[in-house]
Amino acid sequence: MYYLKLYCCTLLCFFVIDMVWLVLIARGFYQKHLGFMLKDNPNWPAAIVFYLLFVFGLLIFVIVPSLDASSTKKVLILGCLYGVITYxxxxxxxxxxxxxxxxxxxxxxxxxxxxxxxxxxxxxYLAGKWLQ
Structure with missing residues (x-):
């Protein structure tokens, strides 16, 4: 149950932060540079699968190992590397x-x-500490 709660907390954080970026901050940027190929409405099933898989990867490769090591430094470094490499x-x-x-x-x-x-x-990572 702990890992399911951790996954849900992390997924919620990911969705909220990414939506702020995509809808409020960078919408004009992407429209300007990619408008010629953007759909009017996103393919939500594909987006949802991406979110589910990306967050699963964060837990497996970044968050859980950092919690096991009780290392803020590790979560920050691995998180950044994971994000840059996957993107x-x-x-x-x-x-x-x-x-x-x-x-x-x-x-x-x-x-x-x-x-x-x-x-x-x-x-x-903070959610994982709090849930323990």
Missing amino acids: ATYDLTNLATVKNWPWIVTVVDMIWGGVLATSVSYLG
């Missing part, structure tokens, strides 16, 4: 394969991946 996988693949993919989107998105995963990992 780089998407963005650099697009830069390599999608015609007219803007390099600025790759840079901003990879930075965002690092910020998002670090923030969510830290909040998940």
Whole structure:
């Protein structure tokens, strides 16, 4: 039950923070640079599967090992690395394969991946400490 609660807390943090970014902060940026290929409405089933898998990865590779080590430093470093690397996988693949993919989107998105995963990992770490 502990891990399910930890997962749900982390998932909620991830969703809220990413929605603030996508809807309130970066919407204009993505519209400007990717508007030619954006859907009017997102494919929510695909987005939900991404959120579920990404947060599962955060728990397995970042949060739980950091809780086991009782290390704030570890959660921050691993969270940042996880975010940059996972977002780089998407963005650099697009830069390599999608015609007219803007390099600025790759840079901003990879930075965002690092910020998002670090923030969510830290909040998940705090939730894990609180739930223990």
